[in-house]
Amino acid sequence: MSKKQLIMDSALDLFAKQGFEATSVQQITDYCGISKGAFYLSFKSKDELIIALIDHFMEAFISDIDYIVKTTNNEELLYSFYYTNLQSFHKHSDFGKIFIKEQTHSLNQDLLGRIRYYNALMDSTILLMVERLYGEEITHIKYDLMYCIKSFVTMYSELFLFNNVVSLDLDLDLLAHSLVEKTNLLAKHTSIPFLTKEIIQVVSQTTDDKVKREQLLELLEQNIKEMDEPIIKESLILLKQQLLNPNLSPAIVAGLLENIQKNPHCKWVSYLLRHYFQI
Known part of the structure; x- marks a missing residue:
């Protein structure tokens, strides 16, 4: 394990127990048995670590x-969405606690801005999933339905994150099916909308999430240098060439993105490229 990863893992344990503000750099370095100097070689500050x-x-x-929403058939989509969300919060419970708590407790504006971005x-x-599943029938209530879906994930995740339920053998399959049923009922019977596009735009107030080609090229180059797997590396190289000189069909580009999506170190660049190429 690299020193940087050791610091991140140790800090995650402390942040989950104490919160960001209550945890000092000294506590982090003591916890993982390194000097402050070693810490600052990896991170310029605690905020950068966070x-x-x-x-x-x-x-x-x-x-x-995003990959699930864009590749799963409609019959299984809503279940897969809920199950993957819940499983992720359950698997990474320490991070889940931090992410949920800090949205309401943190005074760090840079951190809050990053959370709002995600x-x-x-x-x-x-919203894309809602439009795919229910079409024009729910146009008038799609923003309300979007927030209900998001709230289901948050509320049920909080249930097992903050009430010692995470240690139990939870039936996430049953929970996902239950949430699918609730969502379908809302989509079918909700008739009084509240949220509008204008309200959503005001609430979001995030910076433009479109990534420029130069940024993608830089990220691809970094991934290419770090990658050892031949198929993944070649796929990254071809995607970089596609950015510089587009000549591949959408089907081929989609196949290359499918290749790199399977590698945990390439998930983010895969996500960004899917949006860039609109695939």
Whole structure:
């Protein structure tokens, strides 16, 4: 394990128990048995470490959910969405506690801005799913339904994260099916909308999430240098060439994205490229 990963793992344990604000750099270095100097070789500040943790988990989480929404057939989509969300919070319970608590307790504006950024990405993914599943029939209530779906995930995750339920053998399959039923009932019977596009735009207030080609090229180059698996590396190289000189069909690009999606280190670049190429 690298020193940077050791620091992140140790800090995650402390943050889950004490929160961001109550945990000092000294406590983190004592916990993982390194000097402050070693800490600052990896991270410039505690805030930078916190952002790195948020990015590490949320990039993988968002890319997985987005992939499910764009590739799963309609009959299984809503169940797969709920099950994957709940399983992820259950598996990464320490991070889940931090992510939920800090949205309401933190005074760190940079951190809150980062959390809002990922929340906005999740909103757009859920909205896409809602439009796919229910079509024009729910146009008038789609934003309310989007928030209900998001709230189901948050509320039920909080149930087993903050009430010692996480240690039990939870039937996530049953819970996912239950939430599918509730969502379908809401989609069918809700008739009084509240949320509008204008309200959603005001609530989001995030920076533009479109990534420029130059940023993608830089990220691809970094992944290419770090990758050892031949098929993944070749796929990354071809995707980089596609950015520089587009000549591949959408089907081939989709296949290349499918290749790199399977690698945990390439999930985020896969997500960004899917949006860039609109696949």
